[in-house]
Amino acid sequence: MRPLPSLACLAALTTLSCAHGSNPAGAPGSTDLAARARALAQRLIIADGHVDVPYRLQETLGPDGEPTEDISQRTPGGDFDYPRAVEGGLDVPFMSIYIPADLQQTPGASKTLADTLIDRVEQIARKSPEKFAMAYSVEEAQRNTKEGKISFALGIENGSALEDSLANVAHFQRRGVRYITLTHSKDNLLSDASFNTGKRTWNGLSPFGREVVAEMNRVGIMVDVAHLSDDAIRQAVEVSQVPVIASHSSCRHFTPGFERNISDELIRAVAAKGGVVMINFGSSFLTAEANASLEKFHKAIQAFMESRSIKSFGAPEVAAFIKSYQAEHPVTLARVEDVADHIEHVVKLVGIEHVGLGSDFDGVGPTLPTGLKDVSQYPNLFRVLLERGHSEADIEKIASGNVFRVWKQAAAHAASK
Template identity: 85%
Template sequence: MRPTHALVSLAALTTLSCAHGPGSPGKPATEDFAARGRALAQRLIIADGHVDVPYRLQETLGPDGEPTEDISQRTAGGDFDYPRAVEGGLDVPFMSIYIPAALQEKPGASKQLADSLIDMMEKIARKAPEKFAMASSVEEVQRNTQAGKVSFALGIENGSALEDSLANVAHFQRRGVRYITLTHSKDNLISDASFNSGKRTWNGISPFGRQVVAEMNRVGIMVDVAHLSDDAIRQVLEVSQVPVIASHSSCRHFTPGFERNISDELIRAVAAKGGVVMINFGSGFLTQEANVSLEKLHKAIEAFVESQRATNPGPPDVAGFIKSYRLEHTVTLARVEDVADHIEHVVKLVGIDHVGLGSDFDGVGPTLPTGLQDVSQYPNLFRVLLERGLSEADIEKIASGNVFRVWRQAAAHAASK
C-alpha cells in the first residue's frame, strides 16, 4: 500500500529502537529464542507479500531519470536494501507496482507508470546480477535463493494499470506480474475500494471486474483482495476459480470500523477458498490506539499541506510540521508483538495454512512497529512466534509456504487451460 497520507520519511517522524524482547542475561531461554529466530530467518525462504520499493525509488529520480538511491548498497533512508534484506533473511519481496488513484483520470497513464516501474526493477536486477534476480515462479525463487540472490517478484497495486482493456492482463502476466490488487484508495473500473467511504460505485466488483478476475485465473495471476470493500471481496470469492490472497491486510478484530483490515467473516471466507491473509506491519493496522493516533496525525498533515498550497508556492515543510506536532501530541506506534497477535488471530480462526507476511515496508512510512522497522528485523517476529509456542514448521508456512501454495495453484490452473 502507498497510502495517500505517506508524505514523510521515517527519520522525519521518529527514530525507533529495535525491540529485542523481554529477555536479559539472566534469562537464557529468551536469548535462545532470539538466536533461534535469527537462525530460522536465514534457513527459511521468507516471502513478503508487499514491499513498496519501486514507488519509493520513483519519487527519488534524478535529472538523468535514474533513482538517486542504490538499493544494492545500504541506504540511509527507506526500509529495504540488499544488505538489510540479507541480514533479515528476506528472499523474495513482492515489489509493489503501485499506481496512484489520481492517475485513473488520465487515460493511459496508469499502464504507462506500471510498465516504467517494472522496467526499473528489471534494470536494478540486471545491474547487480550477483545480488538480485527477477522471479515469476516459485521455482525461480528457489533457484535464486540457492544462488544467494534476493528475488524480485512483482505485484501490481491498483488494477487501474489495466486501463479498460482485458488484453492488458495477459500483457502484465508476460511482464512477470504475479498478483494484481484490484483497486487502491478509490473505486476504479474493476472494484469498489475500502477507503472510498462514500457511495459505492459498483456495490462490489463491476461486470468488467468479473471478466478481469476470470482472465487473471486464466493466465495465472493471483487475485489480491487487499484494499477492496467487503462486498467486493465476497464477490471476488464467488467468481475466482482459484484461491486469492490479501497481500497486505491485517485483522479488523483489533481495529473495529477500519474496513481496510479484513473481518473475521471474510478471513474465514478467504480461507475456505484456500487463500492467505498476509499481515500488514503498519501500526495503524495493528492496534486501535495506534490507528486513532495516526489518523489524527494524517489529518493534521493533510490540513497543513492544504493550507501551505494556498499560501506558498514551494513544497511544504512537512518534516518541520511533524516535529512541531510531536511536541504537543503523542504519536502511538505498535510493537512486533502486535504483529504476532494478528498472526495468531488468523491461526485460531482458520488454521496455520492461511496466514502470511505482507509488511508494507516503504509503503506505511514512519508508522512501523517497534522491532519491525525494516527488512533486517524479521528475526524479531520469529522470536516472538517461537516464544508463543509456534513450531518451526508453522513459521515456515507463515514465512512463505502458504503464499507459495497459492502461487503454484494459480500457475497450475492456468497451465490446465
C-alpha cells in the first residue's frame, strides 16, 4: 500500500513496541493447534492479495542498477524471501506493481515504472526457476504449487500506470497483470482516492475510469477497489460486470473515520456482487488505538523534517529523532488476533465466501502486528482461526479459494466475449 513514504524507511530505522504483550503463539495449551496450523499452511494454497516486494527492491538498487537483495535467499530485511515464504506456506503472492502517485505529474513515467517492475519480477522468476514461476491464471498457480514453486501473480497498485490510454489496459493484461487498483493516495484520471478526504475530483469514478472498468472486464483483469473513495467503490461495483476485490483493505468498523478501510455498507455491496475483501495486516488498519498512535507518529516525523527542511527520510537526523520519539512515545501495534477479528467481521456480515488475505507485506513497514511480522507467520493466523472454531474448509476459502473464484470469473467473462 505504502500510504506514507515514511513507512518504507522506518523499517530500517526503528523497532516499534507492542502494548499487548508476548507472542500469542506461545500461549499455554496452544501447542497442538499450532502444529495443526503449520501443517494446514503447508497443505493449503495460500494466496496473498498484496505483497510489495517489487518496489522494495526498486528502493535498494545498487550502482549496477540491480537490486542489492536476493529474495531467492534469506534476506536480513523486508517481509518476504523464498525461505520464509516456504516456512509460512505462502504459494501465490500477488506482487504489487506499485506506482507512486506523484509520478502521474510526469507523462509516461507511471507506465514506464510499471513495465520496469514487471520486468524485474519476471527476471527473478527466470533466475530461480526451481523456486519461482509466473502465474497468469488460477490453473497455472495450482500447477506451480504442485511442482513445489512459488507463483508470482501480478497486480498494479495505482491505475495511473495506464496514463490516459485505454489501450494500456490490454497492454498490461498481455504482460500478465491480473488486477489493477484504480488509484492510490491521490485522485488520478480514473478515480477519487480515499486518502484525499478533502478533495473529490470526480465524486467517484471519472468517465475514463468507467471505461477502464469495462475494458478490464473485457480483457480479464480484476477490478481492485482498495484505496478508492466510498463513492468510487460504490460506482466500481455497479459498473463492473464481474465481482471486484479489495486487495488489501480491512474493516472500518474497527477504525471509525479511517476511510482507507472499507465500511460495512460497502462490504455488503462488494459481497452482493460476489466479490472479496482481503484483509490488510498493517496495525493502523486493525485497531483504532494503533491507527491513532501511528498517525501521531507520522505527523511528528513530518513536522520535524519540515522544521529543519529535511527532504530525505533516511537522513541521520531523522533516525535520531525517531529513536528519541520512540523512547518517550512507544507506538502501539496490533496483534494477530486483531487480523482474525477483521476476518470474522466480514464473515458475520456477508459470509465466509467473501474474505481473503491481503497482508501488505513490505508495504506497511514496521507496523505489522505481533505474530504476523513476515511471510513465515501465516500459521499463527491459522492457529487463531482454528482456536475460534473455524473449519479447515473455511480456512481454505480464506487462504485462496475465494480470490481464486473471482480470478476465474474474471477470466471466464473475458473468454466469453
